[in-house]
Amino acid sequence: MPAEERLCPACGGEDLRPLGQGHTSVVHEHIPARFERQVHVQEVLACTCGQGVVTAPPPGPGW
Structure with missing residues (x-):
C-alpha cells in the first residue's frame, strides 16, 4: 500500500x-497450455488511536 494511503x-x-493476516484472494487463470494460480493478500492496518482501520485496494483486472 502506498505511503500516502497509510493514514488513519x-x-x-x-x-x-497490521490487523490480522489481511484479506486473501486466489485467482486461477487459464493461459493456453497451462494454468496459473495467483494469490493476492490485501494488507489491513489498524491505527494505534483505536478508531481507524485502513485496507489496501484489491488487485485490478489483469494484475
Whole structure:
C-alpha cells in the first residue's frame, strides 16, 4: 500500500499496525497450455488511536 494511503481515517495518524493476516484472494487463470494460480493478500492496518482501520485496494483486472 502506498505511503500516502497509510493514514488513519479517524485521526489522520500514520502509526498503523497490521490487523490480522489481511484479506486473501486466489485467482486461477487459464493461459493456453497451462494454468496459473495467483494469490493476492490485501494488507489491513489498524491505527494505534483505536478508531481507524485502513485496507489496501484489491488487485485490478489483469494484475
